[in-house]
Amino acid sequence: MLNRLNAASLWICPFRPFFLLTAAHAIIAISLWLAALGGILPMPELPGGPVVAHAHEMIFGFAMASVAGFLLTAVVEFTGCPPIGRPALQRLVALWLAGRLAWGLAGWFGIHPAAVLDLAFIALLIGHAAGPLWRAPQRRHLAFLHTLLALAACQAGFYLSLLRGTDAMAWLRIGSGLLMILIVVALSRISMRLVNDVLEAQGGIAAPYLARPPRRGLAIFAIAAHTAAEFLLPGSTATGWLALAAAAAAFNLLNDWHVGRALFQRWVFVPYLVYWAMALGYAILGAGLLSGHNWSNAGQHLLLVGALGLAIFIVMAVAGRMHSGWGLDPRRWVPAGALLIGGAATARSAASLPAGAEAYATLLEIAGGLWIAGWSLYLAWSWKALATPRPDSAKGCDEAAAAG
Amino acid sequence: MSGRPSLGASRVQTWLAGAGNYLWSGWGSLASVFLFLAIWDVAAGQLGALILPTPLDALTTLVRLLQDGQAGPETLVTARRALAGFALSVGIGSLLGLAAGISTTASMMSRPIVTLLVGTPPIAWLVLALLWFGAGDGTPIFTVFIACFPIVFVGAMQGTRSLDGQLRELARMFGLPPLMQFTDIYLPHVVSYLFPAWISALGMSWKIVVMAELLSTEDGIGAALAVSRSHLDTAASMAWIVTLVGSLLAIEYLLLEPIKRQVESWREFASSND
Numbered sequence: 001m002l003n004r005l006n007a008a009s010l011w012i013c014p015f016r017p018f019f020l021l022t023a024a025h026a027i028i029a030i031s032l033w034l035a036a037l038g039g040i041l042p043m044p045e046l047p048g049g050p051v052v053a054h055a056h057e058m059i060f061g062f063a064m065a066s067v068a069g070f071l072l073t074a075v076v077e078f079t080g081c082p083p084i085g086r087p088a089l090q091r092l093v094a095l096w097l098a099g100r101l102a103w104g105l106a107g108w109f110g111i112h113p114a115a116v117l118d119l120a121f122i123a124l125l126i127g128h129a130a131g132p133l134w135r136a137p138q139r140r141h142l143a144f145l146h147t148l149l150a151l152a153a154c155q156a157g158f159y160l161s162l163l164r165g166t167d168a169m170a171w172l173r174i175g176s177g178l179l180m181i182l183i184v185v186a187l188s189r190i191s192m193r194l195v196n197d198v199l200e201a202q203g204g205i206a207a208p209y210l211a212r213p214p215r216r217g218l219a220i221f222a223i224a225a226h227t228a229a230e231f232l233l234p235g236s237t238a239t240g241w242l243a244l245a246a247a248a249a250a251f252n253l254l255n256d257w258h259v260g261r262a263l264f265q266r267w268v269f270v271p272y273l274v275y276w277a278m279a280l281g282y283a284i285l286g287a288g289l290l291s292g293h294n295w296s297n298a299g300q301h302l303l304l305v306g307a308l309g310l311a312i313f314i315v316m317a318v319a320g321r322m323h324s325g326w327g328l329d330p331r332r333w334v335p336a337g338a339l340l341i342g343g344a345a346t347a348r349s350a351a352s353l354p355a356g357a358e359a360y361a362t363l364l365e366i367a368g369g370l371w372i373a374g375w376s377l378y379l380a381w382s383w384k385a386l387a388t389p390r391p392d393s394a395k396g397c398d399e400a401a402a403a404g
Numbered sequence: 405m406s407g408r409p410s411l412g413a414s415r416v417q418t419w420l421a422g423a424g425n426y427l428w429s430g431w432g433s434l435a436s437v438f439l440f441l442a443i444w445d446v447a448a449g450q451l452g453a454l455i456l457p458t459p460l461d462a463l464t465t466l467v468r469l470l471q472d473g474q475a476g477p478e479t480l481v482t483a484r485r486a487l488a489g490f491a492l493s494v495g496i497g498s499l500l501g502l503a504a505g506i507s508t509t510a511s512m513m514s515r516p517i518v519t520l521l522v523g524t525p526p527i528a529w530l531v532l533a534l535l536w537f538g539a540g541d542g543t544p545i546f547t548v549f550i551a552c553f554p555i556v557f558v559g560a561m562q563g564t565r566s567l568d569g570q571l572r573e574l575a576r577m578f579g580l581p582p583l584m585q586f587t588d589i590y591l592p593h594v595v596s597y598l599f600p601a602w603i604s605a606l607g608m609s610w611k612i613v614v615m616a617e618l619l620s621t622e623d624g625i626g627a628a629l630a631v632s633r634s635h636l637d638t639a640a641s642m643a644w645i646v647t648l649v650g651s652l653l654a655i656e657y658l659l660l661e662p663i664k665r666q667v668e669s670w671r672e673f674a675s676s677n678d
Contacts, residue, residue, distance in 0.1 A: 215432065222435055229442070237460055238445040245438035252431035258424070286438075290460060 009389040011086045013076075013323055013397035016386045017093045018069025019316045023382070025062045025100070026309075026375040029054075034368040037361075045107040048168040053103075056168075058304065059175045060118060060155055061100050066312045067151075067179075068092060068125050070186065071144060073323055076397050078141045078189075081132040083397050088128065095121040115159035122152045143185045143220075150178050170231055176304055177227025180246075180278060183311045184219050184253070187271055190315060194267045195259060202262055215253050222249040226282065240289030243282045243299070250279035267328065270314040270338045277306030277345055284349070298352035305371065306345030313341055313378060320382050322399040325390040333381045340374030343367075426662060433657065454638060462642035469643055474628070479647060482624040485541060486613040489548025490606055497553045497605075498598060501560025511561055521554040526612050534620055544616035544624070551612045552605035559601025563594035599667045603660045610652050 010016050033054050035041040046053035072092075076083045084092075099121055102114035126148050133145045158171035226242040233239050257263060257272050281302035288295025317337070321329050344367045350356035351363035441459045448458040457465075469475040504510040529550045533543040567590065575585045617626025625644055632640035 218432060218435055222439065225439065225442070233446075236445075236449075237458060238442045238449070241438050241442035241445055241459070245435045245442065248431045248435035248438055252429070252435055255425065255429050255431070258421075258428065260421075 008387065010387050011089055012390070012395050013083055014072030014089050014092075015069040015316075015319055015323060015397070017089065018065050018072075018096075019320050019382070020379070020386050021093070021096065022062060022066040022069065022312065022316065023375045023379040025057075025065060027372050027379070029057050029062060030368050030371050034365065037364060044104075046103070047106055047111045047162045052168050052172065055172045056158065057100075057103065059172055059179065060158075061096075061103070063179055063308060063312065064122070064151075065096055066316060067148075067182065068096070068121075070315055070319065071125070071129050071148070073319060073397055074144070074186070074189075075129050075132045075141075077323075079132040079136040081135075084128050092121065092124055092128075095124060111159060111162050115163075118155055119152070119159070122148070122155055126152060141189075144182075147178055147182045147185060151175065151182075154178060170234065173230050173300070174227055176300060176308075177223055177230070179308055180223050180303060181220050181227075183274065183278070183307060184216055184223070186315065187274065187311060188216050190318065191257075191268075191271050194271070194318065195257070195262065198262045198265045198268055199259060212256055215249075215256060219246070219249040219253050222246040223282075226285075235289065237290055240286045243286030243289060247279045247282035247286060250275050250282060254279075266335050266338070267314075267318065270310060270335075273338070273342060274307050274311045274314070277302055277310060277342070281307060281349075284353070293354075295353060298349045301352065302345055302349040305348050305367070306342065309341045309345060309371070309374075310338060313337060313374065316378065317382070321385050323397040324385045325392045325394060325399065326385050327399075329381070331381065333377045337374045337377040340370045340377065344370035344374065423662075430657060454636070457639040457642050461639045462646050465639040466643035466646055469640070469647075475643075475647055478623060478625050478628050479651065482613055482617060482626065483651075485544045485617070485624065486548055486609045488541075489545040489613065490552060490609040492545070492549040493552035493556050493605055493609075494602055496549075497556030498560045501557040502564050502594065504557070505561040505564025511565060514557070514561070518554045518558055521550070526551045526615065530616050530619060533616070539620050539622070541621075543620040544613050544626075547616040548609045548612045552609050555605045555608065556598075556601050559597050560594070563597030566597070567593055596667050600664065603664055606660065607652065607656065610648070610655070614648060 010020075032041065032044075036043050036050065043050045044053050048056075072084060072089075075081065095117055099114060099117040102109065102117050103111075106114050126145070129148065130145055133139070133141050154171055154174045157174070158168055161168045161171055222242065222245040226239065226246045229236070229239040229242045253275050254272065257268070257275070259268075262268055263272060281299045283299075284295050284302060285299030287293075288299065314334075317329060317334050321327060347356075347363045347370065348367035351360050351367065356363050444456075444459050448456045448461075453461065466475065500514075504514045526547060530543070530547045533546045533550075537543045537546060571589055572585075575589055580588070613624070614626040614629065617624040618630050619626075621627050625648055629641055629644045632638075632644060
């Protein structure tokens with residue numbers, strides 16, 4: 001069995017197992033969470049409480065798997081180094097899976113096993129990505145390494161605070177901010193290529209699209225400032241102003257995207273929606289803090305379900321196909337999946353706002369259902385690209401075969 | 405047949421897209437403003453409400469002042485004075501500057517006088533204006549005029565001085581009628597110098613008028629600032645300052661910056677064709 005798995009095309013490029021695991025995790029984790037919320041399953045008795053456990057799983061389980069798959073593949077493309085070997089990839093996947101299992105069983109075994117496994121996973125991931133990123137000409141992609149190191153520190157801080165019995169959620173909010181920064185860093189690189197491809201295909205009438213570094217820099221700075229303030233000055237109006245600054249900086253990023261009709265092409269429009277969700281999420285956080293309302297849940301879910309969910313979905317839909325030699329997917333499941341995840345973000349966020357408070361439980365179920373449906377679509381339509389041999393029977397992560 | 409209307413429509417479309425893009429780029433400025441408000445908020449938390457109210461307090465006070473009907477009229481009075489002084493300086497400064505630019509002797513003669521005018525601090529002019537005009541509209545209007553005048557004057561003078569002699573020669577050789585010479589050669593060049601000067605002057609006028617009002621009048625934003633200061637009402641003072649800075653920012657970004665860009669692209673176009 002292990003030999004069959006060894007031989008499978010699952011291991012020819014690092015994104016393959018991790019993208020499958022991301023989608024599967026999205027479906028399983030939210031199904032369990034919905035069942036627990038609905039009283040079908042008992043609430044998980046995990047350190048920090050059920051809400052902390054849910055947030056940790058979505059940030060360091062679901063999102064980290066996609067980050068690992070994306071980074072290990074992106075490093076190959078950015079720096080031209082060979083992809084990591086099959087044993088190394090299998091070790092990473094095993095650590096991630098063991099981490100999820102240990103976290104699920106932390107109620108019985110304590111958090112030490114989960115802490116060791118999760119930290120070992122992220123350390124190993126950094127170990128694989130750091131060298132190529134550092135050696136790349138002009139070190140142009142070092143921002144990925146910085147964000148990854150910050151995520152590792154955040155993960156360590158989270159486990160330490162659990163051990164000490166302090167507010168572990170504060171560390172998960174840092175994790176959320178770091179993932180937003182990672183979106184800005186990653187999406188600018190992916191979108192430059194995608195948007196210009198679309199513009200070129202349309203005849204190159206509009207101005208070429210350029211993700212401008214100062215705008216990105218402002219967005220990263222504002223998000224980082226808000227994340228730091230959220231940790232150091234929780235609930236303060238200063239944090240509220242910084243959230244509004246992050247919202248405005250995210251809206252400012254959209255300036256690069258107003259490239260005419262090409263915007264309504266799916267490969268452009270979904271990343272565009274990612275920044276809208278990010279901007280609105282931060283705007284809700286800011287407005288809540290400044291008006292004295294607790295809208296933190298609504299804002300954070302718009303960031304994590306909306307911006308992060310959509311970003312992961314579109315990146316996996318693009319990279320998963322391109323780097324397995326299939327080329328961009330023209331089928332309708334891509335916009336449908338994005339619509340479902342966008343709907344999930346809207347419903348989940350609305351549930352925590354005054355307007356949706358009365359229908360709280362229903363909205364949560366709707367949001368969970370839409371989320372699960374969206375990721376099921378991904379899994380069903382991408383299974384072939386992720387787990388079967390390349391159409392050109394090549395090895396590795398090249399996309400050249402598809403273009404030719 | 406349908407060529408003309410569609411050309412017009414596409415021009416409107418391009419203009420609308422440009423305007424939309426420009427307005428949307430305001431988000432970047434807004435992000436910086438919010439970052440500044442966060443720093444202000446933290447400082448206010450350290451210093452206490454008497455020394456520095458929080459931005460939220462200042463904004464709430466501003467909303468109250470607007471609802472009371474206080475902020476509107478005072479702002480209009482201030483705007484009237486600032487614009488009157490500005491209009492005077494633009495009218496007189498541009499005319500005299502253009503005239504001085506035509507003659508080398510005149511521009512040489514005017515240079516020390518301009519230096520003298522620029523060097524005199526506005527507060528000194530204010531004291532003189534108080535002596536000459538007393539409390540009333542005259543004092544702030546004169547102070548604004550005299551502070552803005554040298555800026556406009558120098559801009560206009562440089563515009564005429566730097567006219568391209570070869571172009572003039574060319575126009576003469578082709579026998580361009582005088583009106584066309586003026587509208588197609590002199591005006592675009594001079595305006596590209598005049599406009600930036602007018603813009604700096606307008607920004608200046610807005611600041612000077614409040615200073616003048618603070619010391620000389622009983623109405624306007626400056627006077628309201630003086631009253632709130634005497635009541636030790638820091639929140640109201642900040643609210644008035646926010647009104648002032650807010651309207652300055654609005655004028656700067658919604659009116660002047662777009663015009664400046666237009667004029668600058670004009671100048672770049674002209675210089676790239678040299």
